[in-house]
Amino acid sequence: MHKTIDKQAFMALLDDNQRIAVGGFMACGTPETLIDWVVESGVKDLTIICNDAGFTDRGVGKLIAGDQVKKLIASHIGLNPEAGARMSAGTLSVELVPQGTLAERIRAHGAGLGGILTPTGVGTIVESGKRLIETNDKRYILELPLGADLALIEAETTDHKGNLVYDKTARNFNPVMATAATKVVAYVHQTVDMLDPEIIVTPHVFVDHIVEEVA
Amino acid sequence: MHKTIDKQAFMALLDDNQRIAVGGFMACGTPETLIDWVVESGVKDLTIICNDAGFTDRGVGKLIAGDQVKKLIASHIGLNPEAGARMSAGTLSVELVPQGTLAERIRAHGAGLGGILTPTGVGTIVESGKRLIETNDKRYILELPLGADLALIEAETTDHKGNLVYDKTARNFNPVMATAATKVVAYVHQTVDMLDPEIIVTPHVFVDHIVEEVA
Amino acid sequence: MDAKNIIAKRVAKELYDGDLVNLGIGLPTLVANHIPDAIDVYLQSENGLIGLGPKPGSEAIDKNLTNAGADYVTLKKGGMYFDSVMSFGIIRGGHVDVTVLGALEVDQHGSLASWIIPGKLVPGMGGAMDLVVGAKKVIVATTHTNKGRPKIKAECSLPLTAKQEVDMIVTEMGVFHVREDGLHLIERHPEVTIETIVEQTDAPLIIGDVKLMEV
Amino acid sequence: MDAKNIIAKRVAKELYDGDLVNLGIGLPTLVANHIPDAIDVYLQSENGLIGLGPKPGSEAIDKNLTNAGADYVTLKKGGMYFDSVMSFGIIRGGHVDVTVLGALEVDQHGSLASWIIPGKLVPGMGGAMDLVVGAKKVIVATTHTNKGRPKIKAECSLPLTAKQEVDMIVTEMGVFHVREDGLHLIERHPEVTIETIVEQTDAPLIIGDVKLMEV
Numbered sequence: 001m002h003k004t005i006d007k008q009a010f011m012a013l014l015d016d017n018q019r020i021a022v023g024g025f026m027a028c029g030t031p032e033t034l035i036d037w038v039v040e041s042g043v044k045d046l047t048i049i050c051n052d053a054g055f056t057d058r059g060v061g062k063l064i065a066g067d068q069v070k071k072l073i074a075s076h077i078g079l080n081p082e083a084g085a086r087m088s089a090g091t092l093s094v095e096l097v098p099q100g101t102l103a104e105r106i107r108a109h110g111a112g113l114g115g116i117l118t119p120t121g122v123g124t125i126v127e128s129g130k131r132l133i134e135t136n137d138k139r140y141i142l143e144l145p146l147g148a149d150l151a152l153i154e155a156e157t158t159d160h161k162g163n164l165v166y167d168k169t170a171r172n173f174n175p176v177m178a179t180a181a182t183k184v185v186a187y188v189h190q191t192v193d194m195l196d197p198e199i200i201v202t203p204h205v206f207v208d209h210i211v212e213e214v215a
Numbered sequence: 216m217h218k219t220i221d222k223q224a225f226m227a228l229l230d231d232n233q234r235i236a237v238g239g240f241m242a243c244g245t246p247e248t249l250i251d252w253v254v255e256s257g258v259k260d261l262t263i264i265c266n267d268a269g270f271t272d273r274g275v276g277k278l279i280a281g282d283q284v285k286k287l288i289a290s291h292i293g294l295n296p297e298a299g300a301r302m303s304a305g306t307l308s309v310e311l312v313p314q315g316t317l318a319e320r321i322r323a324h325g326a327g328l329g330g331i332l333t334p335t336g337v338g339t340i341v342e343s344g345k346r347l348i349e350t351n352d353k354r355y356i357l358e359l360p361l362g363a364d365l366a367l368i369e370a371e372t373t374d375h376k377g378n379l380v381y382d383k384t385a386r387n388f389n390p391v392m393a394t395a396a397t398k399v400v401a402y403v404h405q406t407v408d409m410l411d412p413e414i415i416v417t418p419h420v421f422v423d424h425i426v427e428e429v430a
Numbered sequence: 431m432d433a434k435n436i437i438a439k440r441v442a443k444e445l446y447d448g449d450l451v452n453l454g455i456g457l458p459t460l461v462a463n464h465i466p467d468a469i470d471v472y473l474q475s476e477n478g479l480i481g482l483g484p485k486p487g488s489e490a491i492d493k494n495l496t497n498a499g500a501d502y503v504t505l506k507k508g509g510m511y512f513d514s515v516m517s518f519g520i521i522r523g524g525h526v527d528v529t530v531l532g533a534l535e536v537d538q539h540g541s542l543a544s545w546i547i548p549g550k551l552v553p554g555m556g557g558a559m560d561l562v563v564g565a566k567k568v569i570v571a572t573t574h575t576n577k578g579r580p581k582i583k584a585e586c587s588l589p590l591t592a593k594q595e596v597d598m599i600v601t602e603m604g605v606f607h608v609r610e611d612g613l614h615l616i617e618r619h620p621e622v623t624i625e626t627i628v629e630q631t632d633a634p635l636i637i638g639d640v641k642l643m644e645v
Numbered sequence: 646m647d648a649k650n651i652i653a654k655r656v657a658k659e660l661y662d663g664d665l666v667n668l669g670i671g672l673p674t675l676v677a678n679h680i681p682d683a684i685d686v687y688l689q690s691e692n693g694l695i696g697l698g699p700k701p702g703s704e705a706i707d708k709n710l711t712n713a714g715a716d717y718v719t720l721k722k723g724g725m726y727f728d729s730v731m732s733f734g735i736i737r738g739g740h741v742d743v744t745v746l747g748a749l750e751v752d753q754h755g756s757l758a759s760w761i762i763p764g765k766l767v768p769g770m771g772g773a774m775d776l777v778v779g780a781k782k783v784i785v786a787t788t789h790t791n792k793g794r795p796k797i798k799a800e801c802s803l804p805l806t807a808k809q810e811v812d813m814i815v816t817e818m819g820v821f822h823v824r825e826d827g828l829h830l831i832e833r834h835p836e837v838t839i840e841t842i843v844e845q846t847d848a849p850l851i852i853g854d855v856k857l858m859e860v
Contacts, residue, residue: 025692025711025713025715025729026692026711026713027715028692028708028711028715051729052771075771075772076768076769076771077767077768078768078769087767096770098770099691099729099770099771099772099774099775100737100772100775100779101774102729103730103732103733104328104733107730110519110523111518111522111523112333112334112521112523112524112563113319113332113522114332114333114350114353115332115350115355116330116331117328117329117331118327119329119737119779120774120778120779120807121774124774124804124806124808125804125805133329133348133357135330135357135359136359138329140329140330142332142348142350160508161508163508165413166413166728167413168413168726169690169710169711169712170709171727171728172692172728172729173728174728175730179523179525194507194508196414197505197509197511198380198381198382198383198414198511199411200510200511203480203512204472204508205472205480205525206525240478240496241496241498241499241500242500243494267554290555290556290557291554291555291556292552292554299552309552311552311554311555313557313558313559314476314514314559314560315559315564316559317514318514318517318518324738325734325738326734326737327734327738328737333522334563334564335522335560336563336592337563337593338541338590338592338593338594339591339592339593340589341555341559371494374723378725383478383492383495383505383511384477384497385494386478386513387478387514388513390513391515394734394738409723412720412726415727418695418725418727418735419687419695419723419725420665420687420740421740
């Protein structure tokens, strides 16, 4: 299974209206090269799932600035005024999700769960339109799984099979997004012959394609 | 925070009627020394949460053979005929839980969820007495969180803070059980000055006490 | 070749390059011996690894490296270890391409009974319920009869492992596909007549173009 | 000492040896400067680490080592990295001893509004909703007023971050406990009278034995 692809093959994975999960936290651990290629592709009407809106010129903010995003599902958009402006103008739909709920919803999709019950958001506007379920005399929101057509993630190192390890806080949402998309593309900084089997964070079975950093 | 305790301090943590989660999978990764001490303590009417019943002379099987267990919550008891015999005789109550559901229920407790929706067991006797919930036109069982008073786990290496890494398939249920008990005791084979921050599986905040292997 | 290896060899033909496969305890384990060297098939053991290798020689046994049947095993290059939560996230989440299991009974609708004979044998379901619900393709690998009694039934009489999840049944007599319209006999052992198979099967069979099994 | 550091210093007195603590962006971050060297307090950053150290010098900046506010940080010895799922498992699961957050409004019942001013400011809730629901102790650290207007209200008027989860409020004027029977003033700044505090607070206060804040 040779998983390394080039820019051309990556571009062929993209399409209008896709739902794309993008790793990273305020652009730390976001695969900027892959984002740049999505910008270059010009695909439109994307639904982006990401922790946040990035910055105007970093992370998924570049896709928002290029008006390629129809809907953003994120926990925070405060560092990207372009996102707020488009939301106010009605050209960008934003679904704000508590960060832990976002992580659990993506995990639920990747782990085959039909949903999870969380106390987060109970008694707030986050519960509107959702089912509330009581267990053990406590009230929870039923939050539903969240998956994507494509996950774009960044990792530090891979081996020849596609196993991944991450670097410091650039890990964040990358591993869970790798579990929850039909196709997973990982941008990696280096490739080694073998990784210690004890330290692999993302098993190769989750990874469809690898884009290697060009030195 | 000095977490290392000796046998005497460990014995003081035990009591009749406790609910104890025990790591290991068919006794691989089960903290045998800690189990031996529980046997020696003579505490009774325990509820044991473990992947399986172990063997008659290994793992939690030693507690069952000693008639210290009132209830066992596990996915499998087939390798321990003593467990089956006591179940038939009515002296041991056994709640059989699908292995993935067992892992998710323990995780749900540790992660503060009110429950999870799983497709596992739908249409089988596993669903009896449980709430069935439909989401996205599919039927799921609502499975509830499962926690313990005490978790007894085994790890390979700790640092002076109580961070843990495991060895090969001895990892299994140990990390998740460390998240879901009021007190967590880890039996460790070695202590080092520092662990690589990228490879720590169980952060020290989950670990209350360490019992170090005596060479 | 004995019945078990006839079955295992035929099942192996269902595996493709890059597949993630879980082989149940007993007969299904034999499938590993029949996978062609030319393809990479990744074997998962649900207690916590992907990349199951051959059994170790007695000098290479590691007590912390076992499979889900508590046998000592090895790990192939590129393999990795993980905990039970990740393991069943992989299973339930649909990331296992093929799971191969034994059966007490399997029926024309693809329902499987494999974990309990009430009052007689109560080993527990272990990970089987999650595997059958979660894997993309479920293959039952079983001898055609047990003490002369057919294992393939119109309806299972024993408590189910999962309802209508089995895709394919391989016995030493033939190969069966579970489809919307019923159970199809698609291959037969060259030395076994269709009449014999019909006679030894307790379910209605749809018989079209029946090929010969390679034995 | 300025108002912010008066608050931060007072909050720091609520932290004990071994505590796991999450400090929100802005004012709460200053608490770290006031933690006594004699105790080990472990700071979590919800983007994926425990063991937050001091800010790096410009020569030691690592772009993959940031906090939840996208500032460059360092990791202390014994710290570790993890992904967003683990991070919020720790938070929601009640493993964080103390969380310290800012407020737009906080009310006498312990409800908090901190993430949205509809039509004006919509940054998103980030991890705040999970933190306030999950942490064992929730401390709001905020200036007493905003442009002369009290931030402590009888009832929050803005959309909530969480309902009735705040335990304690620390401002530059005083310290408040949220209890069953209402909001108690328990300490005041030595140079601020109880009358002034009552005047500057938009909620009924229960005033018993009011101690002096150490400033």
